[in-house]
Structures are given as C-alpha cells and as structure tokens.
Amino acid sequence: GGGPVDEATRDLLVEMSSFAALGTVADVVPLTGENRILVRHGLKILRSTRRPGLEALMDLCGIDRTHISSIDIGFRIAPHLNAAGRIADASSALELLTTREAHRGQELAREMATYNRRRKEIEDEMVEACVEEVESGKxxxxxxxxxxxxxxxxxxxxxxxxxxxxxxxxxxxxxxxxxxxxxxxxxxxxxxxxxxxxxxxxxxxxxxxxxxxxxxxxxxxxxxxxxxxxxxxxxxxxxxxRAVPPRYFDGVLKASDLNLELAAHLDLLAPFGEGNREPIFRVEGLRLDGQPRLVGETQSHIQAHFRGEGVRIPAIWFRAAGRAHELTRGGEVVLMAKIGINDFRGRHLQLQVVDCLDE
Structure with a gap:
C-alpha cells in the first residue's frame, strides 16, 4: 500500500542504503540519476556504520570514514570483498557484512586482507607473463x-x-x-x-x-x-x-590554479564512477621536485612532488612503476591528472596522475 513507513522499516532502509552504495559502486553500475543519489546517501551512512565487519575492513584499508568516497569503495573495499570469491568462497565476505560480533568482524577483515594479497600476487604474475609475451613479439x-x-x-x-x-x-x-x-x-x-x-x-x-x-x-x-x-x-x-583514441580531458590548468578550493568544488560532482567520470585535467607548467619513489605493497605506484609558480604539489601515479623515468627527463612536464584531497595527516591537495605526455 501507500501508507506511511513505520520507524523500524525506515531505519532498516536507511541502513541498507550503505549496502546499496557498496553494491552499486563495486558492480560498476552507472552513477547517474537515482543511482547517484543512492550512493551519495549510502556513503553518509557508511561514515557512521555500526557493522563491526565493515568498520574493521575500513580501518584495515586505512580509510578515513569521515571522508569516505566512491573511490574508497571501488579501489579499497570492493577489491577486498571480491577477493574472497575470486580466491576462496564469497560466503566469508557476506559474513563480514552481516556479523554483529566485533571479534568476528576483525577476524574476517584480516581474512579478506589475506585473500586480497594473494589475489594481487596472482594478478601481478599473470600481468607480467602477458607483458613478456607482447614484448617478445608473440x-x-x-x-x-x-x-x-x-x-x-x-x-x-x-x-x-x-x-x-x-x-x-x-x-x-x-x-x-x-x-x-x-x-x-x-x-x-x-x-x-x-x-x-x-x-x-x-x-x-x-x-x-x-x-x-x-x-x-x-x-x-x-x-x-x-x-x-x-x-x-x-x-x-x-x-x-579506426583513428588513434584521443586523450580526453575536461580542462587545462596551470600550477597556480591548483588549490583546495578547486578540489572542493569538484567534489560536489561526486560520487564518481561508471557514467559519472571523475574530471581529468591537462596540467601544464610543472617540474619534478626531488626524486619520485615507489610505494605500495608491491612497489608498483609512484609518489612524487611537483613545483610550479611557487606551488608545491604532491602526486600519486598508480601502477606506473615502469614509467618513473618519464618524470625525470628534466624540464617541464605535462600531466593528465585528477584533482583530489588527501586527508592523511591534515588536509591537502593531491594530483592523481593518469598519464605523462611526451611533448
């Protein structure tokens, strides 16, 4: 019927919106229309979830729950949950989401982390084998x-x-x-x-x-x-x-354009994901400041700092370990990058590099 919803049902629906957000982002459903609204509200509920398994998993992933985003779901939470089904049995991921016992939630979060580490190892071995085949001319x-x-x-x-x-x-x-x-x-x-x-x-x-x-x-x-x-x-x-696929970007920025205010304005467009792509900018006039270093469990990501027009900007380039030399050629670099906010040890702007252009 069309009558009012009782309080218990309403509370359940509100709590379930966090699962709706997890599933929508993890399954790469377009984040447009009502899906975007569901995810935006679901993220708010995730910030204060009392599900011990989810709490433990977010802590283990190093997620600041006060600023959790669709990116955290897509690149941190979902890979851990999916790893169980890929490597062993998805039932343990379901139990993590539904358990009400804190101790069990922590056990399951550690289990997900073990599965995810193994998933990464297998994945990297397979990628390496494929790259070798391509580079050897097979x-x-x-x-x-x-x-x-x-x-x-x-x-x-x-x-x-x-x-x-x-x-x-x-x-x-x-x-x-x-x-x-x-x-x-x-x-x-x-x-x-x-x-x-x-x-x-x-x-x-x-x-x-x-x-x-x-x-x-x-x-x-x-x-x-x-x-x-x-x-x-x-x-x-x-x-x-078939033409060579163009490099799409949403605008051109100089170093002086990069600030927290810009990042905050862009965040209003979130949550980002399938169907609602995070804006990518062509960033010009930057020079590498210091040496890039490899980070992550498998040393596969590049962390670096850039300087331009009196501004020093940290950056991360995921899965680009083999391209570090492109940043150290000397002179100015042109980056394709996303503009984000890093809340680790304070709140500061961070570039997420997508590509380094050879121009």
Whole structure:
C-alpha cells in the first residue's frame, strides 16, 4: 500500500542504503540519476556504520570514514570483498557484512586482507607473463590480444584483462586453459567495443556473452588459433578506419590554479564512477621536485612532488612503476591528472596522475 513507513522499516532502509552504495559502486553500475543519489546517501551512512565487519575492513584499508568516497569503495573495499570469491568462497565476505560480533568482524577483515594479497600476487604474475609475451613479439602489433595459459586463475582473469587492455590500448582476452577448454574474460573500452566481436566469436566458441566493456567466453583449446585469426582479420579489415583514441580531458590548468578550493568544488560532482567520470585535467607548467619513489605493497605506484609558480604539489601515479623515468627527463612536464584531497595527516591537495605526455 501507500501508507506511511513505520520507524523500524525506515531505519532498516536507511541502513541498507550503505549496502546499496557498496553494491552499486563495486558492480560498476552507472552513477547517474537515482543511482547517484543512492550512493551519495549510502556513503553518509557508511561514515557512521555500526557493522563491526565493515568498520574493521575500513580501518584495515586505512580509510578515513569521515571522508569516505566512491573511490574508497571501488579501489579499497570492493577489491577486498571480491577477493574472497575470486580466491576462496564469497560466503566469508557476506559474513563480514552481516556479523554483529566485533571479534568476528576483525577476524574476517584480516581474512579478506589475506585473500586480497594473494589475489594481487596472482594478478601481478599473470600481468607480467602477458607483458613478456607482447614484448617478445608473440602477438601482432595491432588488433585484439588473446592470452591463454594453463595454471592461470579464472577468478582474476577480468582484472588482468583490464590492466593489459589499459596498458596496450587494445581489447584483451585472458583465457585459463583447463584440459581441452579455455575459459576467461575480456575487456574493451569506449573506442573499441567487445560487442563488435561477439557475433564473430559465436560460430567458433562454446559460449560468449557480455556487454561493450566486459565479457566472458569458453572456447575449445583447438579453436584458439581460429579465434585469434578471425578477430585479427576482422580488425585488419577496418584498421585504417579506426583513428588513434584521443586523450580526453575536461580542462587545462596551470600550477597556480591548483588549490583546495578547486578540489572542493569538484567534489560536489561526486560520487564518481561508471557514467559519472571523475574530471581529468591537462596540467601544464610543472617540474619534478626531488626524486619520485615507489610505494605500495608491491612497489608498483609512484609518489612524487611537483613545483610550479611557487606551488608545491604532491602526486600519486598508480601502477606506473615502469614509467618513473618519464618524470625525470628534466624540464617541464605535462600531466593528465585528477584533482583530489588527501586527508592523511591534515588536509591537502593531491594530483592523481593518469598519464605523462611526451611533448
């Protein structure tokens, strides 16, 4: 009916909005319309959650709950929760979200951290193997990439495909061979959709499905070469029609434009995620101040400081350890970056570097 909601039901709905926020961001649902409203309100509830498992996980992830964002969900909380299902059993992640016992919540948070560390190790090993294949010339210089090996973990195939796709600028399939079958995931991007491939794959593979950005497939091992040649020929036929994807940005900034006020204004557009992309700026007139250093559990991120027009700005560049030399060439650098606020030991502006342009 359309009558008033009693207080107990209202309280439950309010609390469940935090789970709605977690699920919406973690499942990469577009953050537009009512989804954006749900996530924005769900984040407010997360700041004061009394779910001991969630509290313990946020503490373990180093999240300042007073300023929790969709980025924290997407890059910290969700990977830990998803790691359980990828590496072991998703039921432990469910228990973490629902337990009312503080001690059990802490145990489960540590368990999620263990799963996530193992997930990272497996992921990095698979990425390294793929990069070695590309650099050794085992794959054509153009067209989709299809990697297939025995012993790979299907639970992280999608993450690895995403990383290789971003790195190589090409659609990527990561397939895990088990007996006479290869099963795995693919990732595309706006300029090069997987949806174009599905009709070509259907006559060759056992099953395939997904959407423009992500998909899954199962194929007989003896059909892998046919699959590769079919997709490569299809792309070769249209290669000349496809321009190099442009570098999109939302504006040009100088060092003097970078301040907390700008970051606060941009934060009004949050929560960011699928369908509501965080603004990216071309930042000019910066010089490296000091030496960049590698940080993170696997030393895969770059932390650096830049200076320009009397302003000194900290920056982080995720998963870019192999590109540190691009910052140390001397002279001014041009960065593609997001503008954020870091609340660790005070409140200050921080650049999240997306790319360093060679100009």
């Amino acid at each position: 794959h054509p210089a153009e067209g989709p990439l299809i990697f297939a090996r025995e012993g790979w973990h299907t639970g992280v195939a999608g993450i690895v495909a995403s990383r290789i796709s971003e790195r190589q600028g090409r659609p990527t399939w990561i397939l895990c061979i088990d007996g006479d079958e290869a099963r795995g995931s693919g990732r595309g991007f706006p300029e090069w959709s997987l949806a174009e491939m599905y009709p070509l794959m259907e006559p060759i593979v056992k099953k395939v499905g997904g959407h423009a950005a992500a998909g899954g497939t199962t194929v007989a091992v003896d059909q892998l070469d046919t699959l590769r040649s079919t997709l490569l020929q299809s792309e070769a036929d249209r290669l000349e029609e």
